[in-house]
Amino acid sequence: MWDRRDPERLEQRIRVESDGSITALSGKIEFGQGIRTAFAQIVADELDVPIERVKVVLGDTDQVPFDVGTFGSHSVAQETPLLRKAAAFARQQLIDRASKKLGVPAEKLDTQAGVVVGGGKRAPYAELLDSEPLAGTIPDGVELMPDKRRKYAGKPMPHIEARDVVTGRARFVADVRLPGMARGAMVRPPMRGAKLRSLDDSAARTMPGVIAVVRQGDVVGVVAERDEQARAGATAVVAEWHAIPVDGPTAEVPMRADAGVDEKLRGASIRLAQTYVLPPIASAPIGPSAAVADVRGYGATMYVGTHRPFGVREQVAKTLGLPEKKVRVLPQITSGTYGRNSAADAAIEAAILSKGSGRPVLLQWTREEEFAWSPSRPEAVLEISAGLDADGRIAAWHYDEHTNVHTAAGLDPQVLVVTSGRNAIPPYAGFPAKVTLHIEPTRLRTANFRSLAASENVFAIESFMDELALLAEQDPLAFRLRHIEDDRFRRVVEHVALRSGLTEPVSARRGRGIACTVYHGTYVAQVAEVEVSLSGAVRLVKVWCVVDPGQTLNPEGVRNQIEGGIQQSASWTLKEELLHRDGRVMNTGWDTYPIATFRDAPESIEVLVEGDESAPPTGVGEPGAVPTAAAIANAVYAASGARMRSVPLTRERVRKAMAG
Amino acid sequence: MKLEFSVNGERREVDVPPNTTLLSVLRDDLDLTGARYGCGRGQCGACYVIADNRAVASCLITADQAARMEITTVEGLAHDATLHPVQQAFIDEDAMQCGYCTSGMVISAAALLGRDPNPDETSVRDALAGNLCRCGVYGRAIRAVLRVAGPS
Numbered sequence: 001m002w003d004r005r006d007p008e009r010l011e012q013r014i015r016v017e018s019d020g021s022i023t024a025l026s027g028k029i030e031f032g033q034g035i036r037t038a039f040a041q042i043v044a045d046e047l048d049v050p051i052e053r054v055k056v057v058l059g060d061t062d063q064v065p066f067d068v069g070t071f072g073s074h075s076v077a078q079e080t081p082l083l084r085k086a087a088a089f090a091r092q093q094l095i096d097r098a099s100k101k102l103g104v105p106a107e108k109l110d111t112q113a114g115v116v117v118g119g120g121k122r123a124p125y126a127e128l129l130d131s132e133p134l135a136g137t138i139p140d141g142v143e144l145m146p147d148k149r150r151k152y153a154g155k156p157m158p159h160i161e162a163r164d165v166v167t168g169r170a171r172f173v174a175d176v177r178l179p180g181m182a183r184g185a186m187v188r189p190p191m192r193g194a195k196l197r198s199l200d201d202s203a204a205r206t207m208p209g210v211i212a213v214v215r216q217g218d219v220v221g222v223v224a225e226r227d228e229q230a231r232a233g234a235t236a237v238v239a240e241w242h243a244i245p246v247d248g249p250t251a252e253v254p255m256r257a258d259a260g261v262d263e264k265l266r267g268a269s270i271r272l273a274q275t276y277v278l279p280p281i282a283s284a285p286i287g288p289s290a291a292v293a294d295v296r297g298y299g300a301t302m303y304v305g306t307h308r309p310f311g312v313r314e315q316v317a318k319t320l321g322l323p324e325k326k327v328r329v330l331p332q333i334t335s336g337t338y339g340r341n342s343a344a345d346a347a348i349e350a351a352i353l354s355k356g357s358g359r360p361v362l363l364q365w366t367r368e369e370e371f372a373w374s375p376s377r378p379e380a381v382l383e384i385s386a387g388l389d390a391d392g393r394i395a396a397w398h399y400d401e402h403t404n405v406h407t408a409a410g411l412d413p414q415v416l417v418v419t420s421g422r423n424a425i426p427p428y429a430g431f432p433a434k435v436t437l438h439i440e441p442t443r444l445r446t447a448n449f450r451s452l453a454a455s456e457n458v459f460a461i462e463s464f465m466d467e468l469a470l471l472a473e474q475d476p477l478a479f480r481l482r483h484i485e486d487d488r489f490r491r492v493v494e495h496v497a498l499r500s501g502l503t504e505p506v507s508a509r510r511g512r513g514i515a516c517t518v519y520h521g522t523y524v525a526q527v528a529e530v531e532v533s534l535s536g537a538v539r540l541v542k543v544w545c546v547v548d549p550g551q552t553l554n555p556e557g558v559r560n561q562i563e564g565g566i567q568q569s570a571s572w573t574l575k576e577e578l579l580h581r582d583g584r585v586m587n588t589g590w591d592t593y594p595i596a597t598f599r600d601a602p603e604s605i606e607v608l609v610e611g612d613e614s615a616p617p618t619g620v621g622e623p624g625a626v627p628t629a630a631a632i633a634n635a636v637y638a639a640s641g642a643r644m645r646s647v648p649l650t651r652e653r654v655r656k657a658m659a660g
Numbered sequence: 661m662k663l664e665f666s667v668n669g670e671r672r673e674v675d676v677p678p679n680t681t682l683l684s685v686l687r688d689d690l691d692l693t694g695a696r697y698g699c700g701r702g703q704c705g706a707c708y709v710i711a712d713n714r715a716v717a718s719c720l721i722t723a724d725q726a727a728r729m730e731i732t733t734v735e736g737l738a739h740d741a742t743l744h745p746v747q748q749a750f751i752d753e754d755a756m757q758c759g760y761c762t763s764g765m766v767i768s769a770a771a772l773l774g775r776d777p778n779p780d781e782t783s784v785r786d787a788l789a790g791n792l793c794r795c796g797v798y799g800r801a802i803r804a805v806l807r808v809a810g811p812s
Binding site: 031034158159161162163165166167168169170171172174175177208209226227228229284285286287290303333334335336364367442535543556557560561563564565566567568571589590591595596597599601602604612 | 676677679680681684687692693694695696697698699700701703704706720732733734735736737738743747748750751752754756757758759760761762763766784785787788790791792793794795796797798799800801802
């Protein structure tokens with residue numbers, strides 16, 4: 001399913017418009033990671049036009065080629081070569097057309113800022129259309145623009161949307177306004193999976209502004225003229241629910257089972273076993289889920305925030321009983337959701353409300369709904385044991401990951417190992433390992449969260465590497481390097497240590513810690529410096545990061561993404577824990593689920609982008625967040641002697657560990 | 661009830677139910693959607709506007725309270741084609757990712773610079789402490805505001 005694609009066709013990728021501007025089409029979605037800008041850079045370079053003349057259309061299911069979704073930080077990596085080839089093919093066709101029109105051989109023609117020139121003649125792109133759009137299967141061997149002629153790729157560029165964002169003009173999903181649009185509010189059951197037993201909407205129907213009370217199966221909502229009226233109406237609906245406890249699935253997946261692990265562990269000169277624990281955490285987007293549905297006549301138009309517009313189209317079509325081609329999904333700018341948008345909850349609900357009321361409906365979830373009903377990152381318990389040989393090298397590694405599902409994709413073992421098992425296999429070499437993933441039941445709704453299980457696994461592995469090194473009286477950096485065979489990995493680790501002055505002395509109560517990983521082909525190493533007060537309060541002072549994401553199109557965009565990943569991960573690590581009972585989330589507001597604020601931001605996050613230009617581009621949206629928890633925990637140990645094997649690193653917890 | 665507002669230097673009239681929040685009036689009656697809904701409890705800063713020179717959560721004040729104030733929304737900070745220096749600085753520092761919280765941050769920063777043209781880093785952090793950002797652009801936003809502040 002990951003490579004389901006028809007042959008690439010030019011007309012699905014690039015349109016030259018009648019005014020000579022360029023429209024580039026992709027099924028990928030922008031949600032703050034800067035792909036709209038990156039795609040515009042590639043296309044502008046390849047078609048030799050000023051970047052202002054390139055419009056990038058993302059995810060409109062009526063226009064763009066099928067796409068499975070935007071996740072795993074693959075967007076730039078997958079789409080870049082496709083768009084680049086398409087744009088190059090378009091330029092080739094324009095030159096061929098110009099050759100015929102101008103009577104100049106193609107090899108004597110070149111392009112210049114949207115015009116084909118040569119032999120003393122010129123033809124702007126717009127004049128080469130002759131109402132016949134560029135089309136055709138994109139061949140493999142298209143000649144690409146030489147690097148020295150590329151003006152935009154690899155250059156720092158602010159987000160294309162920046163001006164609209166700072167002036168407030170950018171329209172997010174909840175800012176869509178359609179003529180006749182009404183507002184929706186949902187009636188929520190007491191717990192997930194509850195079945196509706198009875199419904200009394202007589203009071204709600206007479207409330208001011210209420211247009212309809214809509215029910216489809218166990219989904220109930222109120223549609224009203226104004227937002228406040230819809231909410232008041234929803235409160236007035238009396239619903240009785242039949243609670244059915246939902247338990248998650250169970251599975252056990254061997255991920256690696258090298259021979260000799262148990263014998264080597266028994267024969268090791270030093271052995272260590274530790275357990276690391278991470279709580280569930282919330283995606284906690286600043287903008288709660290929202291969707292606008294216009295289901296009138298025989299068809300639906302959906303304005304949504306989503307990572308996978310074609311998936312939403314399928315789900316909405318199914319919900320409404322429409323064929324997929326009758327549903328158009330128009331992805332809008334959306335609050336960053338860090339994976340949460342993979343579930344199309346608000347879209348499906350809005351579609352039901354619109355169909356039931358005959359009006360276009362904007363459904364805006366409340367903050368409480370977002371915390372209570374969103375999927376979350378599951379909890380994880382990681383058990384590691386390892387033995388060292390007489391030379392102080394790792395002799396064997398035994399790893400058990402206990403967690404819940406990380407996606408809605410079910411229990412296919414091949415999917416589980418790359419989702420819930422992501423980064424469970426250590427990036428170090430030279431020893432046999434046994435790695436087992438245990439999916440255990442939970443009543444919490446868990447699904448797609450930035451970097452899936454990698455942050456949990458890397459927290460455990462990288463904390464444990466420090467513990468092993470210290471036990472063997474080796475320097476944590478040198479100990480890691482002894483087990484790294486990959487040169488790109490070695491380079492980022494060595495460089496971040498050097499850059500941060502990892503081994504240099506720091507002032508009292510401060511300490512530095514290192515952590516590193518390889519995430520989907522992106523090499524990332526970080527050093528954190530923290531200050532730990534006598535009462536156990538941890539302050540993140542500085543972070544250094546060296547990242548190698550292969551060929552780099554927009555280094556400033558990479559830095560922004562990596563910094564953001566580090567800042568968000570620092571918040572998970574220092575502050576966040578979702579509390580739940582019987583599948584019900586207990587902390588549903590910013591007061592009970594605090595995240596890092598401006599006061600918590602470190603003095604600096606220094607990101608060095610050192611991409612191996614000979615390697616294909618890999619993602620940067622997720623990897624920045626992955627090693628941060630371990631870097632911080634290792635720094636806390638260096639600063640205070642407290643080894644933190646569970647997060648968040650709250651003052652109380654650190655104080656206890658310092659005393660113990 | 662009928663109310664008259666002063667928003668971004670213009671008089672605007674609306675007819676809304678009692679107890680409607682300023683946020684709702686801005687977004688649903690005046691089509692000024694730059695102030696975003698984030699929590700409805702004044703805890704995230706996404707809906708901040710400047711009311712009588714102070715950054716306030718528009719989800720916490722009612723329309724009739726707001727009718728007695730001079731309101732400036734993020735849409736009203738720029739003058740014609742010229743951005744407010746804070747807006748330009750946010751672009752120059754690329755101090756945004758998804759952009760959902762940006763309006764609120766820009767408002768807090770503009771209000772701060774209105775009362776203190778040369779704030780230091782601690783003042784900037786304090787003034788923006790009510791603006792939550794999940795994408796993690798705090799460091800860049802601090803640099804953006806300090807860039808406008810110039811040497812203190």
